[in-house]
Amino acid sequence: MRQVALNTHISGTFNIELENLRNSVLTMGGEVEKQLVDTLKAVKHNHAALAEKVVLNDLKINSMEIQIDEECLRIIAKRHPTASDLRLIMTISKAITDIERMGDEIERIAKLVTRNKLPSSDTIKSSMLLIGERVAAMMRGTFDAFARQDEAAALEVYDQDNRIDSEYKRLLSYTTSEMQKSTEDMQDWLDVLWAMRSLERIGDRCKNVCEYVVYLTRGTDVRHTPLENIQQKLEDLT
Amino acid sequence: MLKLFEHNTLNVNDINKDQTAVEVKNLSLWFGNKQVLNDISMRIPRNKITALIGQSGCGKSTLISCFNRLNDLYDGCKYEGEIIIDERNINSRKVNVSRLRTNVGMVFQRPNPFPMSIYENVCYGLKLQGVKIRRHLDDAVEGALKQAALWDEVKDRLFESAHALSGGQQQRLVIARALALKPDILLLDEPTSALDPLTTLFIEELMDALKKQCTIIIVTHNMQQAARVSDYTAFFHQGRLIEYADSDTLFTMPEKKQTEDYITGRYG
Numbered sequence: 437m438r439q440v441a442l443n444t445h446i447s448g449t450f451n452i453e454l455e456n457l458r459n460s461v462l463t464m465g466g467e468v469e470k471q472l473v474d475t476l477k478a479v480k481h482n483h484a485a486l487a488e489k490v491v492l493n494d495l496k497i498n499s500m501e502i503q504i505d506e507e508c509l510r511i512i513a514k515r516h517p518t519a520s521d522l523r524l525i526m527t528i529s530k531a532i533t534d535i536e537r538m539g540d541e542i543e544r545i546a547k548l549v550t551r552n553k554l555p556s557s558d559t560i561k562s563s564m565l566l567i568g569e570r571v572a573a574m575m576r577g578t579f580d581a582f583a584r585q586d587e588a589a590a591l592e593v594y595d596q597d598n599r600i601d602s603e604y605k606r607l608l609s610y611t612t613s614e615m616q617k618s619t620e621d622m623q624d625w626l627d628v629l630w631a632m633r634s635l636e637r638i639g640d641r642c643k644n645v646c647e648y649v650v651y652l653t654r655g656t657d658v659r660h661t662p663l664e665n666i667q668q669k670l671e672d673l674t
Numbered sequence: 675m676l677k678l679f680e681h682n683t684l685n686v687n688d689i690n691k692d693q694t695a696v697e698v699k700n701l702s703l704w705f706g707n708k709q710v711l712n713d714i715s716m717r718i719p720r721n722k723i724t725a726l727i728g729q730s731g732c733g734k735s736t737l738i739s740c741f742n743r744l745n746d747l748y749d750g751c752k753y754e755g756e757i758i759i760d761e762r763n764i765n766s767r768k769v770n771v772s773r774l775r776t777n778v779g780m781v782f783q784r785p786n787p788f789p790m791s792i793y794e795n796v797c798y799g800l801k802l803q804g805v806k807i808r809r810h811l812d813d814a815v816e817g818a819l820k821q822a823a824l825w826d827e828v829k830d831r832l833f834e835s836a837h838a839l840s841g842g843q844q845q846r847l848v849i850a851r852a853l854a855l856k857p858d859i860l861l862l863d864e865p866t867s868a869l870d871p872l873t874t875l876f877i878e879e880l881m882d883a884l885k886k887q888c889t890i891i892i893v894t895h896n897m898q899q900a901a902r903v904s905d906y907t908a909f910f911h912q913g914r915l916i917e918y919a920d921s922d923t924l925f926t927m928p929e930k931k932q933t934e935d936y937i938t939g940r941y942g
Binding site: 446447448449450456460463495496499500503504507509510514515516 | 675676677678681875879882898901902925
């Protein structure tokens with residue numbers, strides 16, 4: 437594993453620019469993580485005001501995405517980065533798209549709380565919250581792996597998505613069977629399904645960011661590759 | 675909304691007189707019958723790095739040579755318009771050119787140390803000004819060499835010939851020689867074109883440190899260098915100023931097609 441050293445360029449300004457860029461991603465990630473935690477809290481306690489705050493905060497995340505993208509563009513135009521510096525900037529440019537989409541998925545769940553469209557079934561709600569906790573842990577792990585440029589940690593987090601996917605499938609199957617019992621509130625049921633789907637999608641987005649971390653440290657593209665093949669690919673590289 | 679990045683570069687149109695180091699007003703210049711500069715007007719901001727770019731023969735070197743009246747040395751050179759430095763039009767006949775050149779230092783493409791010791795090179799200008807006290811000269815030499823990031827490499831061999839230094843060291847020595855006179859403005863005419871890429875980066879880093887003390891105006895053929903080091907960039911073509919903007923804007927979203935073509939290598 438080769439970490440991208442951000443502070444070893446002859447140009448001190450370039451060092452600062454890269455450091456700031458990396459930190460800005462972590463700031464954005466931290467905001468999205470907080471949004472998820474607040475949303476889960478809002479779901480648990482049916483806290484509409486907190487959910488409203490999450491919806492408003494999403495604008496902040498959108499603005500961060502634009503600012504970071506502009507900074508990537510500025511650095512590419514002015515510094516002509518190569519090798520690991522170029523990979524870092526491409527990684528960041530791609531990762532922030534996924535992070536912003538995580539924010540959108542969270543906003544979608546928060547909107548349900550503001551409209552009081554939460555699942556009435558306690559079983560469904562608690563299962564949703566359980567998946568939510570797992571997704572939050574996965575998100576934390578993803579940003580830690582990015583901060584430390586730790587591909588092993590990234591792959592561990594990557595693997596967690598399988599568990600989230602199977603729990604999501606189980607919940608989906610339980611929810612659809614409940615739907616069949618009460619078909620009157622079909623729109624409400626669909627909203628609940630969308631919320632569950634959103635949580636699962638956040639896991640997928642985390643997985644994408646983990647793939648970028650591997651690209652950053654190893655320079656190899658592991659997208660659309662099963663985990664065992666990724667590991668083999670990395671072993672072949674060493 | 676949270677601001678993640680701070681870039682404190684003013685729009686060129688917002689640079690006021692107090693922030694201006696050099697104000698060029700309707701400057702035109704001829705060598706004999708050939709017009710080399712055509713009605714140039716621009717404000718070059720204080721304590722920033724401004725890059726002048728453009729094809730060979732576009733007038734950029736001629737323009738920076740106007741800032742310390744170096745063009746006076748050429749027969750048949752005549753000019754119109756004003757160049758204001760420290761509230762005075764330096765094109766005026768009353769200007770003391772020697773004093774102007776002390777205040778506006780210049781470094782050329784090829785390092786040109788004098789055939790004397792490192793120490794004598796740095797204090798040459800001061801001695802010409804009549805500084806004789808050894809302690810003052812010593813302090814000035816040490817200060818200038820430190821500013822030019824050369825002190826640590828030469829402090830034990832100050833009295834050796836300057837020609838024994840490497841190309842990069844010689845260029846930093848020449849910069850130190852200019853800095854010893856504490857100029858407000860430093861003109862750099864392709865200062866790294868004779869240097870290797872790594873030494874170039876060291877000189878660029880030096881420029882970035884020096885802009886806290888003086889205004890730097892650099893002529894460069896290397897657009898990547900202009901993008902890397904400069905706060906502002908002016909693009910010239912056939913003696914005219916085509917576009918002048920902060921470098922972030924000029925290198926990401928130039929206003930004029932001619933600039934876009936030049937910086938993207940589409941120039942025909």
